[in-house]
Amino acid sequence: MNSSSHSKIVSFILLTSAMVVLLFFFMRPNEFRLRSMSTSSPSSLTSFMAPVTPKPDFRLLIGVLTVPDSYERRHLVRHAYALQSNLAGPSQIDIRFVFCNLTNEEQRVLIAMEILLYDDIIILNCTENMNDGKTYTYFSSVRHKFDENPYDYVMKTDDDAYFRLDKLGESLRGLPREDVYYGFGTPCDKPGAQWRYMSGMGYILSWDLVEWIASSEKAREHRVGIEDLTTGSWLREGGRGRNWFDMRPAMYDYPDGPPLCYRHELVADTIGVHKLKTNLKWARTLKYFNVTAGLKPSKLYHID
Numbered sequence: 001m002n003s004s005s006h007s008k009i010v011s012f013i014l015l016t017s018a019m020v021v022l023l024f025f026f027m028r029p030n031e032f033r034l035r036s037m038s039t040s041s042p043s044s045l046t047s048f049m050a051p052v053t054p055k056p057d058f059r060l061l062i063g064v065l066t067v068p069d070s071y072e073r074r075h076l077v078r079h080a081y082a083l084q085s086n087l088a089g090p091s092q093i094d095i096r097f098v099f100c101n102l103t104n105e106e107q108r109v110l111i112a113m114e115i116l117l118y119d120d121i122i123i124l125n126c127t128e129n130m131n132d133g134k135t136y137t138y139f140s141s142v143r144h145k146f147d148e149n150p151y152d153y154v155m156k157t158d159d160d161a162y163f164r165l166d167k168l169g170e171s172l173r174g175l176p177r178e179d180v181y182y183g184f185g186t187p188c189d190k191p192g193a194q195w196r197y198m199s200g201m202g203y204i205l206s207w208d209l210v211e212w213i214a215s216s217e218k219a220r221e222h223r224v225g226i227e228d229l230t231t232g233s234w235l236r237e238g239g240r241g242r243n244w245f246d247m248r249p250a251m252y253d254y255p256d257g258p259p260l261c262y263r264h265e266l267v268a269d270t271i272g273v274h275k276l277k278t279n280l281k282w283a284r285t286l287k288y289f290n291v292t293a294g295l296k297p298s299k300l301y302h303i304d
């Protein structure tokens, strides 16, 4: 065979394969899309994702630490984030509810239903506790559970805090991916103090710090204590978290008292609001941020 007929055969094969791929793509475009999304669960708030750049600029896991029996609050928080699912921009932000072992018959059915419907729950191997090492268990379990597809950042927050995913995403976009400790620096009236830490209302660690905590003997031994202060002490003692990002005043407590360095009126440039301990506080906060503004009039209901 001479070289010209050889190259003709090669071109023919290449052309045919290209056509097969194209045909497949046109006939089953959903398959391509689904596969690129397959790492996230149905309810994950994957901002979707221009076809040209299928890879998100960063991936953030938000773990909302809660308890199994808080069905109503979980429902509310889930809705509040689901209504923002198109706001995460080019980032992937996954919200997961995190608690310890289930303890009764009722939970084993009701929570199984939630998982079937939303698939947004992580159950840790622990007994329910607040300051008894749950945060340590959270970070060290996440490190192993997502070993194969690690996040860039992992957040710990609670079910009395509301984060605005667009503002949160924007604020993270330009930041380093390593040695990051992000949140609300506490105490806020002593910015020079040596022992400051990020408030438990919601703080973010870069993945390298999550790995470090999971493998740190010191953290494992000192896992019991006020959770946010304890996380801060691991990092300080280990000389980690030097990329410290204090988001005050865009993170703050709900204003149900006189203004203080950690508490003020709701403002447009908010990243997160904390101390939403009642449905009414949630309602006022969500209304302020126009979360229900898109509701269309209908014969079927009247809201006012």
Ligand SMILES: *[C@@H]1O[C@H](CO)[C@@H](O)[C@H](O)[C@H]1NC(C)=O
Pocket: 125, 126
């Ligand atoms: C869960 O924790 C218990 C006690 O801390 C331990 O004995 C057990 O092996 C753990 N189970 C799993 C699945 O990790």
Ligand SMILES: *[C@@H]1O[C@H](CO)[C@@H](O)[C@H](O)[C@H]1NC(C)=O
Pocket: 101, 125, 126, 127
């Ligand atoms: C949690 O449940 C798992 C699985 O049933 C069990 O192996 C483990 O010992 C429990 N852990 C605790 C701390 O109770």
Ligand SMILES: *[C@@H]1O[C@H](CO)[C@@H](O)[C@H](O)[C@H]1NC(C)=O
Pocket: 267, 268, 288, 289, 290
């Ligand atoms: C909510 O909507 C109103 C009316 O469009 C607007 O003036 C206000 O700035 C919005 N609030 C926020 C926090 O975006």
